[in-house]
Amino acid sequence: MLEPSTPKLDAPIPGHSLTAELGSRPWQQPAQYTTVEDALDYYIPRLESEEVTSQLLDVLEMGIPVTTIANTMQLGSVMEGKHSVDVGMLILPVLVELIMLIADSAKVEYTSGLEKDKKMRGSLVDLAVSKFKEDKDKTEDGDTMEEKDDGKLVADSMKQAAEERVGGLMSRGA
Amino acid sequence: MLTNPSAIMHQNLSMAMKNRPEEKEVTSNTLMGPPKKQMTKAKDNDILQPSRRIASYLDTIRAKREEIKNA
Numbered sequence: 001m002l003e004p005s006t007p008k009l010d011a012p013i014p015g016h017s018l019t020a021e022l023g024s025r026p027w028q029q030p031a032q033y034t035t036v037e038d039a040l041d042y043y044i045p046r047l048e049s050e051e052v053t054s055q056l057l058d059v060l061e062m063g064i065p066v067t068t069i070a071n072t073m074q075l076g077s078v079m080e081g082k083h084s085v086d087v088g089m090l091i092l093p094v095l096v097e098l099i100m101l102i103a104d105s106a107k108v109e110y111t112s113g114l115e116k117d118k119k120m121r122g123s124l125v126d127l128a129v130s131k132f133k134e135d136k137d138k139t140e141d142g143d144t145m146e147e148k149d150d151g152k153l154v155a156d157s158m159k160q161a162a163e164e165r166v167g168g169l170m171s172r173g174a
Numbered sequence: 175m176l177t178n179p180s181a182i183m184h185q186n187l188s189m190a191m192k193n194r195p196e197e198k199e200v201t202s203n204t205l206m207g208p209p210k211k212q213m214t215k216a217k218d219n220d221i222l223q224p225s226r227r228i229a230s231y232l233d234t235i236r237a238k239r240e241e242i243k244n245a
């Protein structure tokens with residue numbers, strides 16, 4: 001097993017989960033909405049309400065990505081015992097699209113969070129691939145520079161040789 | 175550590191929707207024909223899969239968004 005190089009101090013202490021009575025937390029109870037449809041029936045009216053919509057648009061205008069908002073919403077509902085984590089995962093794409101629909105209808109500029117930029121790439125493989133490409137581009141540029149330099153040198157030497165050979169082939173040498 | 179799976183879920187579902195195989199017309203059983211296998215029956219009930227249902231909702235919402243964008 002890999003040992004982390006730095007100690008993880010923000011983790012809960014061992015046995016922390018046993019300090020509350022089992023079943024006393026909402027997420028330890030059976031979920032209120034067990035199907036995708038039930039969960040969406042819970043979300044859609046809330047998202048359509050004026051109060052939530054205005055707050056949502058404010059948050060979007062601040063530049064918070066849609067994906068972050070959707071994830072926070074579903075995570076909060078899981079903690080409240082509204083639905084299970086599985087249902088939350090399944091409805092995530094619908095929540096993302098719904099929030100984008102609300103933003104589009106209100107003509108608000110937003111960050112979707114689905115763009116494939118460097119910051120959003122979570123996977124180490126992606127990062128490694130992009131770094132490799134960058135390094136490769138750099139080395140290729142270096143090679144071409146050397147080639148160019150070599151080429152320039154060759155051209156210069158040829159020019160010099162041509163200048164030295166003033167006469168024609170049949171002319172007498174100096 | 176992955177803390178926000180929204181983007182991945184969205185991309186995976188979009189890819190699955192793009193790569194969905196075309197539905198073939200299944201001829202109905204005849205008296206003399208071979209009986210349908212259990213697998214084909216399961217495929218018929220594909221729409222009952224939660225991911226399929228989610229995909230259909232996603233299609234509807236995307237169509238609405240396109241309408242709004244084009245209006």
